[in-house]
Amino acid sequence: MIEVEHLRDRAPSTAGDLQAGPGPGFALILVEADQAVLARMGAALPAGWGAQAFADLDELDGAPVRPDDPVVLVLGPSQAGEVQLGRVAALLRGTPGVGAVLVVDRLSSDLMRLSLRAGIDDAIDVAQVASELPSAVSDLVGRLEEDLSTARAAAQDGRTLHGRRPARAAVTSVFSPKGGVGKSVLAVNLAAALAQSCGQPVAILDLDLQFGDVSVMMRLQPAHTLSDAISAGDLLDETLLRSFLVRHDKSGVYVLGAPTSPSDADQVEPATILRVLELMREMFAHVIIDTPPHLSEVVLQAVAESDLVAFLVAMDVPSVKNARLGLQAFELLRLPMDKVLLVLNRADSKVHLAPHDVERALELRVHLSLPSDPVVPQSVNQGVPVQIAYPRSRFAGQVAQLAEIVMSRAEQSALER
Ligand SMILES: Nc1ncnc2c1ncn2[C@@H]1O[C@H](COP(=O)(O)OP(=O)(O)OP(=O)(O)O)[C@@H](O)[C@H]1O
Ligand SMILES: [Mg+2]
Structure with missing residues (x-):
């Protein structure tokens, strides 16, 4: 069995084709049994990339690889069998x-399925090797560098997605039957x-399938969204899902964005x-x-499915009326009311309703009140959560308090499990 982590542990050797000095910044390994095809693959790639050529996957153990560099495997047509791809998948x-x-002779639908399952990043026709292989390799190196820097950042701040992690995430939905009351603002800031506070990995799932704007509020342009997770069907596993998540560097929060096309919502x-x-429950703490x-x-x-529902109500009569209807629907569906955290937004607005009026109308205790604060629209426009951009604001303070409530409820239910 070839262990890439084991390959990484080796100091770069001066033997073989690995470049001395700065090098290309990645290791490039070609595997193909047919010498003529192997030579063609090698000739298509710039000499400065220092490709190392092997006839068989078994020989890879001897490949010198610089620790922390991306590693690109270019597999020839002889490696496209089920057994070889199974071994590549493990790698x-x-x-x-x-x-x-x-690199394939012909991409049949069977081979496509096997390749997807093995986690192959790209497939190109052997006839197009000269024109397409260099860009396929350099595109892949770019993506791998991003993956590595995400993994390094996550490991550095103690929020590793690969290391020790909690048994099961606590899931908190932010809900309101009324539009525009601050659900997305609260979701983003609660996650941040x-x-x-918790020093463990946290993620947001944007289920506003048609008009989701979590990514916009965090100024992220995800290459993948929930649509990709849906298209993956039975192939979806933790590794694939991880590749669809994007990390918001300022907060450390991982985001699975809503589909970019509203029509995808139907699927x-x-x-x-x-x-x-x-899958997300297995990967995150919250x-x-x-x-x-x-x-x-x-x-x-x-x-x-949620452990908690932050039920957001704005301080106006239609909001309270809709909240009543929403809570009645919850009751009809026998959702336990003790998982509802009633949160008032813009609770200090100059309106004729007071928090106790809302409590009386909904027969529910208010857990937390968020103030109306100009830093909220400012942070939305900057694409940075209030918790990061204005950590001393009253709004940030109240959201931090809600995060404390969520963490203590999560600890409590973990103890009861
Ligand atoms: N406490 C607050 N103080 C000031 N502005 C706020 C506050 N909460 C929300 N807003 C503003 O209200 C607007 C709507 O917020 P948001 O998009 O989070 O609502 P939403 O409930 O997610 O809306 P939708 O139902 O359309 O998804 C935002 O532009 C935000 O700046
Ligand atoms: Mg929203």
């Missing part, structure tokens, strides 16, 4: 910074506050969301779900 799985390009089945959520302003089947499923 790639859960190892950030290692990727593979497959949890990431700051989302509650069962798929369950699968995504189940998962925050942002929701749209209506009770769709997907939202109900998410709420039912």
Whole structure:
């Protein structure tokens, strides 16, 4: 069995083709049994990249690899069998910074399925090697460098996705039956506050499938979204899901963004969301779900799966009326009321309603009140959570308090489990 982590442990040797001095910044390994094809693959690549050539996967153990550099495997047509791809899968799985390009005679649907399952990053036709292999390799190196820097950043701040992690994440949905009351603002800031306080990995799942704006509020442009997780179907596992998440560097929060095209929302089945959520529970300490302003089947499923629901109410009569209807729907569906945390937004607005009026109308205790604060729209426009941009604001202080409530409830239910 070839262990890439084991390859990484080796000091770079001066033997072989590895460049002395600065080098290309990545290791490039070609594997192909047919010498003529191997030579063609090698000739397509710039000499400065220092490709190392092998006839068989077994020989890789001898390949010198600089620690912390991306490793790109270019596998020739002789490596496209089920057995070889199974071994490549074992090599790639859960190892950030290692990727593979497959060179094929013909990409059949069977081979495509096998390659996807093995985690192959790109496949190109052997006839196109000269024109396409160099860019396939350099694109992959770029992606692997990003993966490595994410993994390093995560390891550095103690929020490793690969190391020790909690048994099961606590899932908190942010919900309100009314639009525009501050759900996404609260979801983003609650996640940032949890990431700051709990020192473990935290993620947001944006379930506002048609108009999700968590990514915009964090100024992220994710290359992948929930749509990719849905398209992956049965192939979706932790490794694949991890590649669809994007890390917001300022807060350390991982985001699985909503589909970018509203029409993709139609494809989302509650069962798929369950699968995504189940995987995220294994990967994070806290998962925050942002929701749209209506009770769709997907939202109900998410709420039912949540350990806590931050139920947001604005200080106006229509909001309170809708909140009553929303809570009645929860009761009809037998969702336990003790997981609802009632949160008032803009509780200090100059309106004729007082928090105790809301408590009386909803027959529920208010757990927390968020003030109306100009730093909120400012932070939304800057694309930085209030917790990071204005940590001393009253709004940030109140959200930090909500994060404390969420953490203590999570600890309590972990003890009861
Ligand atoms: N406490 C607050 N103080 C000042 N402005 C706020 C506050 N909470 C929310 N806002 C503003 O209200 C607007 C709507 O917030 P947000 O997008 O979070 O609402 P939403 O409930 O997610 O809306 P939608 O239902 O459309 O998803 C934002 O522009 C935000 O700046
Ligand atoms: Mg929203």
